[in-house]
Amino acid sequence: MPEPLWRRLLRHRSATIGLTLLAVFALAAIVGPLVIRFDPVRQDLERILLPPSLAHPLGTDNYGRDELVVLVYGARLTLGLGVLAVLIGVGVGAPLGAVSGYLGGWVDMLVQRLAEILLAFPSIVLALALVAGLGPGLRNVIIAVGVSSIPGFIRVVRASALQLRELMYVEAARALGVSSGRILLRHVLPNAAAPLIVQATIQMGVAILVAAGLGFFGLGVQPPTPEWGELLGEAHTYIFRDANLATFPGLCILLAVLAFNLTGDGLRDALDPRLG
Amino acid sequence: MLTYVGRRLLAAIPTLWGVATAVFIMARLLPGDPARVIAGINASQDQVDHLRRQLGLDQPLPVQYLDFLGGLVRLDLGTSAHFGDPVLAEIGSRLPYTAELALAALAVAVVLGMLGGVVAAQRRNTVVDVVISTVSVLGISMPTYWLGLMLIVLFAIQFRLLPAAGADSPESVVLPAVTLGLLSVGLIARMTRSSLLEVLGQDYVRTARAKGVSPARVVVAHGLRNALVPILTAIGLQLGSLMGGAVVTESVFGWPGVGRLLLDSIFSRDYPMVQGLVLLFAVTYIAVNLLVDLLYVVVDPRVRYA
Numbered sequence: 001m002p003e004p005l006w007r008r009l010l011r012h013r014s015a016t017i018g019l020t021l022l023a024v025f026a027l028a029a030i031v032g033p034l035v036i037r038f039d040p041v042r043q044d045l046e047r048i049l050l051p052p053s054l055a056h057p058l059g060t061d062n063y064g065r066d067e068l069v070v071l072v073y074g075a076r077l078t079l080g081l082g083v084l085a086v087l088i089g090v091g092v093g094a095p096l097g098a099v100s101g102y103l104g105g106w107v108d109m110l111v112q113r114l115a116e117i118l119l120a121f122p123s124i125v126l127a128l129a130l131v132a133g134l135g136p137g138l139r140n141v142i143i144a145v146g147v148s149s150i151p152g153f154i155r156v157v158r159a160s161a162l163q164l165r166e167l168m169y170v171e172a173a174r175a176l177g178v179s180s181g182r183i184l185l186r187h188v189l190p191n192a193a194a195p196l197i198v199q200a201t202i203q204m205g206v207a208i209l210v211a212a213g214l215g216f217f218g219l220g221v222q223p224p225t226p227e228w229g230e231l232l233g234e235a236h237t238y239i240f241r242d243a244n245l246a247t248f249p250g251l252c253i254l255l256a257v258l259a260f261n262l263t264g265d266g267l268r269d270a271l272d273p274r275l276g
Numbered sequence: 277m278l279t280y281v282g283r284r285l286l287a288a289i290p291t292l293w294g295v296a297t298a299v300f301i302m303a304r305l306l307p308g309d310p311a312r313v314i315a316g317i318n319a320s321q322d323q324v325d326h327l328r329r330q331l332g333l334d335q336p337l338p339v340q341y342l343d344f345l346g347g348l349v350r351l352d353l354g355t356s357a358h359f360g361d362p363v364l365a366e367i368g369s370r371l372p373y374t375a376e377l378a379l380a381a382l383a384v385a386v387v388l389g390m391l392g393g394v395v396a397a398q399r400r401n402t403v404v405d406v407v408i409s410t411v412s413v414l415g416i417s418m419p420t421y422w423l424g425l426m427l428i429v430l431f432a433i434q435f436r437l438l439p440a441a442g443a444d445s446p447e448s449v450v451l452p453a454v455t456l457g458l459l460s461v462g463l464i465a466r467m468t469r470s471s472l473l474e475v476l477g478q479d480y481v482r483t484a485r486a487k488g489v490s491p492a493r494v495v496v497a498h499g500l501r502n503a504l505v506p507i508l509t510a511i512g513l514q515l516g517s518l519m520g521g522a523v524v525t526e527s528v529f530g531w532p533g534v535g536r537l538l539l540d541s542i543f544s545r546d547y548p549m550v551q552g553l554v555l556l557f558a559v560t561y562i563a564v565n566l567l568v569d570l571l572y573v574v575v576d577p578r579v580r581y582a
Binding site: 121130209219254258262 | 295434
């Protein structure tokens with residue numbers, strides 16, 4: 001009997017660090033807004049850009065809001081952006097990849113060309129181009145980042161589907177007259193789950209980087225709504241008055257992306273028994 | 277070899293056509309009337325109509341599409357709505373800045389990365405290994421825009437050693453190049469280490485050592501030369517993120533290249549310019565990947581293409 005997945009993950013050093021960080025961020029994103037009473041629109045002009053103190057552990061921002069509270073509140077937005085964008089990527093990319101790899105032929109050809117075209121754009125450039133067309137804002141950032149993550153998912157699931165297509169039990173299902181749709185749903189997609197989960201975890205990091213980047217440039221969530229990228233973008237304009245302000249939102253983005261990358265590494269090792 | 281190059285070039289044509297079509301569609305996702313948006317809220321209806329005719333936006337979409345493709349074939353990307361110049365001319369005047377930044381960043385990444393990789397291969401299973409894997413995972417997790425800001429705070433504001441923005445003096449390129457280059461150092465170091473270790477375990481390396489070749493020469497002439505293909509692949513893969521990173525870095529440092537032009541054009545709603553630039557990025561990316569593939573043959577004569 002093989003060791004359960006979670007135990008293999010906990011033995012993996014970088015996965016442990018990643019999962020711990022993720023737990024902290026998830027707690028902030030889920031519980032934070034419930035326990036902290038915070039109105040992002042409320043300004044306190046007498047407390048602008050205060051240095052860190054006992055009352056404000058990370059100081060205050062350009063609206064006089066407590067930086068720590070703002071960041072905890074922002075966790076939900078930034079991480080939520082990432083989750084929704086990756087869901088779009090998986091939702092579109094995984095079925096396309098499965099169909100492409102399993103059916104082959106002209107469908108495969110068509111889907112591969114599509115993936116190739118999307119891959120020809122660096123993801124931040126593709127996201128920028130889409131937001132330029134769609135206009136700024138939360139919903140459009142999610143769409144833009146989601147679309148730019150599609151080709152990665154197509155590739156990963158297609159590779160699994162190509163292997164699975166040749167396996168005995170899939171052939172048996174085919175021989176029994178099971179429809180292609182059912183085989184894809186019941187046999188191909190579930191068995192492609194492991195690499196898909198790894199890809200989704202790592203893609204979460206990329207999605208957060210790109211989404212926060214759009215926020216940084218003022219193309220995402222509009223101020224004063226505190227999304228980490230947007231906070232960093234505002235801190236940029238205050239950089240000569242208060243260099244401190246830029247430190248923490250960026251650190252949050254870095255740590256969140258790092259957490260997903262470390263967890264993804266760990267998952268890849270834990271899900272691939274051949275490496276063990 | 278020549279037929280291989282020819283075939284690869286031919287295979288790139290459908291991709292390029294697809295990319296051009298994608299760009300055309302993206303530029304027309306925009307809700308509302310682009311002519312009105314470009315002309316501004318205060319323009320009269322006559323001005324808007326004039327602009328619409330001038331941009332060809334009064335034509336049906338298929339005609340616009342064919343015009344667009346026809347323009348591309350003649351290397352005509354249209355006229356910038358903001359500058360009033362041809363898009364290609366404006367891009368041409370900014371491109372040298374981006375090339376300078378990208379080359380400087382690549383130099384930082386390759387020199388530090390390969391150096392780190394070679395050292396790590398020599399001192400296997402020491403703290404060097406941990407440092408390199410940490411730097412490489414930090415590199416892929418780092419928000420470029422934040423790293424840039426932190427370097428500005430440190431070197432421009434605190435120590436006042438380097439300029440915070442602009443391209444007015446020769447040393448202006450240092451901070452943006454380091455920002456962009458640092459992101460790739462870890463990955464290149466990791467690939468150098470593993471590729472070099474594999475080569476150094478080969479019999480011909482042992483032979484070289486046995487016949488008294490100096491250790492440095494063994495590593496460089498026998499080891500690195502043969503380890504280059506995977507390292508080149510790693511560098512090639514980095515070029516894509518380098519281009520994306522250039523957009524971000526140029527904007528943080530006010531560097532007057534095409535990346536900053538892209539963002540400025542998005543804000544000034546200069547759609548012909550955005551369209552041209554996005555196309556430029558995609559075409560460059562495809563070309564760079566092709567070039568890296570072809571370089572394999574130069575570096576490793578064992579690689580042959582049928």
